[in-house]
Amino acid sequence: MRSRLFLWVPLALFAFFAGLAGYMLTQEKSQFVESTMIGQPLPEFALDPAFADLPGATKADLTGGKPRLLNIWASWCLPCISEAPQLEALKAQGVEIVGIAIRDRPEDVANFLARYGNPYTRIGSDPISEVQLAVGSSGVPETFVIDAAGMIRYQHIGDIRPEHVPMLMAELEKAR
């Protein structure tokens, strides 16, 4: 009798895997590649200004005193346009935002800021995605919370929607 039951094991295993595969098909797949640098110190970097009106950015600009946001964006990135008002809202609440412009040109950066507003205190130019790769970011826009000690505390992938603003404020508070 025992061996009879044993015969059903392969079928049961097959049914289990078929069920699992079917279930996973209904689950939404995360398209995001998360950085594994959370809790790690921000790598050293020094980027030239992305355009004439604002200074460039170094790691030192993101450390000391208070937590800040590091916003990785580009003038050619469409979601960056939709997150511009939210960056303004964060700035209005006293958040310092340092930008890194990926593969961008000074004139395009200036145009973008003239049209959609400038929430940044500094913008570094990263023409070969060097700093982007160093912090484990895989696209634009992405926003990192950096604490006063220069530790990466949080990563927000994709554009900041209005509902994300309080969440980012809370993350900044947590990083104090």
Add this chain to the structure above:
Amino acid sequence: MMRAVVAVLLALLAIPVLAQDTMPPAPYAYNQLDDPRLEADATALMHTLRCLKCQSQSIADSDAPMAGDMRHQVRSRILAGESPDEIRRWLIARYGDYVSYEPEVSSTTWPLFVAPLLLLLVVAAVLLRRLGKRRSDAGDAA
């Protein structure tokens, strides 16, 4: 009615705006290293790294600007004397196993490597028992 038809036709004509930059590629994105031995190291490594934008291509096969920037990192680091393994570790420290286009044995993936071995062992054990039994049955009959 006519309006709706026109709207649909116009929608069909719409060309998606490409969200891509117009910057020239990084110096080593499409240029090989002068030293063929170093270039061979770099190429071998690039085939084991996943493009973060295209997900089902290695950075050696992808034309995404970010893959070009990753190839630049690989080649310039090889040129600076880093070993392929160090560069792999550097990227995996940033993006996790995901960036590896070659399966890595890690705390989450080890069952994938161990399970087939276990299955083989089970099959071998079952076979041995069966064959052994048959042989001893044959022995009894003789």
